[in-house]
Amino acid sequence: MQCTEAQPLFTDFADNTLSREELHALADHLLGCPTCALEWREFQQTLNLVHSLETQAPPADLLPGIHAKLAHRGIFDRAWALVESLNFSLSIPAAAAIFTIAMLAGFLLKTSPLEQPTIFPSRSARLQQGEVLTPRRLPIAQNAMFAVSHNGGQPGGDLVPLTRTALATQLVPENDAPHLLSPDMHVLIEHIDHDSQVVLFREMLDQNWQIHRITTNLFLIHFPQAELGNFHELLGRHPATANRS
Amino acid sequence: MPYQEAPELVRAFRQGDHQAFNRLVTLYQRKIYNLALGYVKQEDEAKDLAQDIFVTVYRQIDKLKEESKFGAWLYQLALNHCRNRYQKLRRRGFFSNQSLDDPETGLNLSSGATPEKEYERENTARLVREAIASLAPAEKEVILLRDLQELSYEEISEILDLPMGTVKSKLNRARLALKNRLKHYL
Known part of the structure; x- marks a missing residue:
């Protein structure tokens, strides 16, 4: 037997639970190895010391203290005990599923058209003013974009409403971003002749609205959402221009 | 029992x-x-x-x-x-x-011994308890359960949810570690 094999047997040796072969092998090794013999003596002395430790009597007020703690259960403890009494358990997948459903429900409620504030003109009024609305998306979110055909108040039948897009933010230079009021409107105007552009855009520039030319006949107007009423009023004041578009 | x-x-x-x-x-x-x-x-x-x-x-x-x-x-x-x-x-x-000198960590002394003997016994017990306390948590646990609480290997195996052989080998390692901590005193 090697020294490294001897020490792992010390506890079984002390418990007298070694097999006959192990016992003989260990005894032979201890007789011939002074180092392991010393280790074994120290092991025995250690056990004697540990086993000589006396247990301490518990304090007399241990049991009354338990009853005092039981009597002073807080509201939280009572609630927790109630939950525990329901024997309610939840697996991790079930908890994840509930969390996902809750998040989804929250998202749907947030985007629901119900109970939205009516700070804007009615849909019919806005349609009469020539605005093509994104369906049931009020209030308009930041950087929302709409296509407007400036044709004198008639809805542009051939224009498809543009949903929210990154196009507007790409068109606005980054260094201008801090000057924009938020939330902002982005309105596309197309089918407008040169004379109309001059008249209409001059007034828009007077109001510090930003005008971006996308193509020769397509413009992006950027203005604060609070000035949407001014935009409609402006369109209404230039019907002749609109009729020519 | x-x-x-x-x-x-x-x-x-x-x-x-x-x-x-x-x-x-x-x-x-x-x-x-x-x-x-x-x-x-x-x-x-x-x-x-x-x-x-x-x-x-x-x-x-x-x-x-x-x-x-x-x-x-x-x-x-x-x-x-x-x-x-x-x-x-x-x-x-x-x-x-x-610390080792903290009277709060003292033991109940057996009666009938001389003050010198009791003092030595108290100090020894304190040293041993300190040595046990200084063991790694898993080692301390198995020493407490086996050598101080005097539970059987079967009981410890059930409490710790470990095979009995593992309990024995852990106990042996813990006792060897304790022996090394008390070496200067033995």
Whole structure:
């Protein structure tokens, strides 16, 4: 037997639970190895010391203290005990599923058209003013974009409403971003002749609205959402221009 | 063996006999208090810890599946409490304030010895307890359960949910580690 094999047997040796072969092998090794013999003596002395430790009597007020703690259960403890009494358990997948459903429900409620504030003109009024609305998306979110055909108040039948897009933010230079009021409107105007552009855009520039030319006949107007009423009023004041578009 | 009446006491307690709970506490309080003392080394803290353990027993007795396994269940619950309290106190630096000379860590002395003998005995006991306390948590645990609580290998195996062979090898390593810590004293 090697020294490294001897020490792992010390506890079984002390418990007298070694097999006959192990016992003989260990005894032979201890007789011939002074180092392991010393280790074994120290092991025995250690056990004697540990086993000589006396247990301490518990304090007399241990049991009354338990009853005092039981009597002073807080509201939280009572609630927790109630939950525990329901024997309610939840697996991790079930908890994840509930969390996902809750998040989804929250998202749907947030985007629901119900109970939205009516700070804007009615849909019919806005349609009469020539605005093509994104369906049931009020209030308009930041950087929302709409296509407007400036044709004198008639809805542009051939224009498809543009949903929210990154196009507007790409068109606005980054260094201008801090000057924009938020939330902002982005309105596309197309089918407008040169004379109309001059008249209409001059007034828009007077109001510090930003005008971006996308193509020769397509413009992006950027203005604060609070000035949407001014935009409609402006369109209404230039019907002749609109009729020519 | 007084512990043989534990399942009957558990059954009575579950049926609403609160005196049975008191008798269970009386039956196990010495062991649980000393187990707690082995972790926190301070009498007031050990008392508070032991009380919390029995409060949990009172509240969670319905979770015990087999009344005959009350002892193992109690020790599992107690070990969880002790580990948590030990970690909490260690984070607060509780143990760094204690030393070998701290009278709070003293032992009950046997009567009939001379003051010199008692002083030496007290010091030895304190050294051994300090050495046990300085072991790694897993080593300390198995020493406390086997050498101080005097539980059988089967009981320790059930409490720690480990095979008996693993318990024995862990115990042997823990005892060797303890021997090395006490080497200068032996």
